Amino acid sequence: GAGVSQTPSNKVTEKGKYVELRCDPISGHTALYWYRQSLGQGPEFLIYFQGTGAADDSGLPNDRFFAVRPEGSVSTLKIQRTERGDSAVYLCASSLTLTVYNEQFFGPGTRLTVL
Amino acid sequence: KNQVEQSPQSLIILEGKNCTLQCNYTVSPFSNLRWYKQDTGRGPVSLTIMTFSENTKSNGRYTATLDADTKQSSLHITASQLSDSASYICVVSAKYNTDKLIFGTGTRLQVFP
Numbered sequence: 387g388a389g390v391s392q393t394p395s396n397k398v399t400e401k402g403k404y405v406e407l408r409c410d411p412i413s414g415h416t417a418l419y420w421y422r423q424s425l426g427q428g429p430e431f432l433i434y435f436q437g438t439g440a441a442d443d444s445g446l447p448n449d450r451f452f453a454v455r456p457e458g459s460v461s462t463l464k465i466q467r468t469e470r471g472d473s474a475v476y477l478c479a480s481s482l483t484l485t486v487y488n489e490q491f492f493g494p495g496t497r498l499t500v501l
Numbered sequence: 502k503n504q505v506e507q508s509p510q511s512l513i514i515l516e517g518k519n520c521t522l523q524c525n526y527t528v529s530p531f532s533n534l535r536w537y538k539q540d541t542g543r544g545p546v547s548l549t550i551m552t553f554s555e556n557t558k559s560n561g562r563y564t565a566t567l568d569a570d571t572k573q574s575s576l577h578i579t580a581s582q583l584s585d586s587a588s589y590i591c592v593v594s595a596k597y598n599t600d601k602l603i604f605g606t607g608t609r610l611q612v613f614p
Contacts, residue, residue: 417600419600419602421604426606428505428590428604428606428607429545429590429604442601444601477545479544489550491547492545494544
């Protein structure tokens, strides 16, 4: 596709459940990023991948959060034992190369609501 | 701690008017600064990117300035349009870690007819 796509666009789940959020980056983009945006705040970095490997996962809040990118394209953010505080918009971005002008293109996000 | 602060938090202007949004940062060592526009329910879209050596950059009716000495940036919008209603987010990245963007909380701009 022309841009970064994310599915689902909305996810409502109950506290304690497991969820998976999917990101399809722009074709050919080697770098992929996950961010979390709470209401009225700017996005916060979670993790980024260069190819299949997680180059920096220092933003993941705890071990309930995990992300994979097994073939260097699609990525899945996995959240175990969801808590109400996990409710946010989860944004994915991708970029072509790691340069100083490294422009990141964002998807529309997945709005996660934990009841 | 690396931080990015923006002002005002929100702004209302009339269509056709100009406005200026402010950004202060404490990120060091500095690599680059970007302004993003985020429409409600959408992901951010890049408007401008500036490195240390650039002090102004334009993209249509949007002009960004950067003073790396005082660690301040501004985004000036000329002849505002209704479609400019959005959140404008200032984003800074540090040298040696340019992939880890540090976002401000944004300025919510509303343009009324």
